[in-house]
């Protein structure tokens with residue numbers, strides 16, 4: 001999960017139509033709403049993607065479009081055309097290595113009725129879920145107009161990946177690339193906590209979300225939200241809804257820190273952590289081999305943590321709250337440990353891909 005592509009069909013459209021505001025000078029991307037970056041071959045060339053995955057020890061990947069392609073701020077027609085080109089391009093991209101690649105639909109979320117139609121069309125094209133921004137150019141996903149999308153996403157029975165996008169401006173984050181370093185995990189935290197407070201997970205118990213960058217600050221700060229549910233009149237959902245939501249959430253492993261990944265797996269349960277790479281961006285990382293090592297370390301520590309702090313014992317928040325864990329089977333874990341440690345994560349990820357494809 002969380003492995004990016006920019007299909008050639010989308011690049012062609014951006015070159016043809018200046019209305020998107022993107023300048024492509026060779027492989028240099030500039031403009032629109034993203035910092036300049038190099039469109040390396042693994043964004044659009046399946047052979048280069050496979051080579052990159054092999055180098056990282058990654059057997060299989062569920063690819064998705066990155067935020068630079070989230071044109072939620074352009075006209076509806078342009079957004080629809082770009083999403084259609086992206087989805088057709090990803091379908092073609094993945095047919096080159098069907099045993100190793102699957103894709104998530106790109107949707108024109110600024111128009112929820114059309115986003116639903118686009119998702120239904122993409123499902124027929126073979127997508128295994130959808131990838132959307134945490135913010136739809138300023139609109140928040142818990143607002144009423146997105147309810148029909150959540151209904152459709154739940155009915156589809158496939159995961160929705162939430163990726164930070166259109167981060168709210170914050171003067172303190174302007175220097176040092178902090179709009180990405182802090183702003184991205186902050187955006188994820190804002191979006192998921194708002195969805196919890198708005199009751200989206202409660203209304204749609206079969207909904208499954210994948211949140212990136214280790215879940216932002218959510219795994220570390222969810223207790224604060226639950227406490228606020230108890231003491232503050234601004235929040236009307238019960239504290240149990242916070243923990244219940246964790247049964248519907250899956251977290252990518254991209255923390256850039258072994259201790260943080262260990263904390264994540266211990267808290268949410270290793271069955272809810274998926275290999276995430278953010279490749280091929282420079283803020284990406286994560287190799288299958290390194291993930292395996294982290295999983296093994298986390299596994300050896302679970303018992304001790306459980307003795308010290310029963311509420312967060314192995315199995316995660318959901319288990320600690322004695323919740324229905326049926327959702328734990330919705331996505332097969334990649335962090336099951338030793339297979340990945342031996343470099344056999346190809347097989348483990350293939351299981352994940354199949355589970356996502358069938359909506360298990």
Ligand SMILES: [Zn+2]
Nearest residue numbers: 002066163278
């Ligand atoms: Zn990403």
